[in-house]
Amino acid sequence: PAPDAAAVARGQALFEDTTHAACTTCHSGPELTNNSTTDVGTGGKFQVPRLIGLGWRAPFLHDGCAATLTDRFTGCGGTSDLHGVTSQLTAGQISDLVAYLQTL
Numbered sequence: 001p002a003p004d005a006a007a008v009a010r011g012q013a014l015f016e017d018t019t020h021a022a023c024t025t026c027h028s029g030p031e032l033t034n035n036s037t038t039d040v041g042t043g044g045k046f047q048v049p050r051l052i053g054l055g056w057r058a059p060f061l062h063d064g065c066a067a068t069l070t071d072r073f074t075g076c077g078g079t080s081d082l083h084g085v086t087s088q089l090t091a092g093q094i095s096d097l098v099a100y101l102q103t104l
Contacts, residue, residue, distance in 0.1 A: 003099050011100025014093055021097065022085045027051050032104065041082035055102035069098045 015023045026034050032051035039045045046062050060066035065076035073086050073094045081087050089097070 003103055007096045007099040008103055009100075010093075011096035011098065014089075014097050015100055020085060021089065025084070039082070041080045042076070051101065051104050054104050069101055070094060073097065 014021050015027075018024060026036065026038065026048045028034055033048045035048065037045050037047050042061055043063065054060075055069070058067060058069075060069060060072045061076065063076075066072040073089060086094075
């Protein structure tokens with residue numbers, strides 16, 4: 001099914017919001033990566049991956065602990081604000097952000 005355009009737009013706005021999700025702190029530029037190596041609280045320092053084609057690369061995170069993009073924000077990857085400011089996102093915001101990420 002085609003993605004919900006309104007959800008994708010809300011997710012993109014959230015992704016680009018430097019005060020709420022802060023995704024573009026690390027995921028910026030044409031490949032959506034700053035190519036830095038950083039510790040985001042998931043077990044060591046890792047290179048920031050590019051997000052282009054992200055929706056096709058499950059499982060997610062360096063150890064594959066997130067089976068879905070939603071799991072990245074609600075499970076093993078979403079328990080702190082070291083990996084984007086995501087711990088306070090609502091279920092609706094996570095859904096919108098995931099809708100956007102799946103379009104990359």
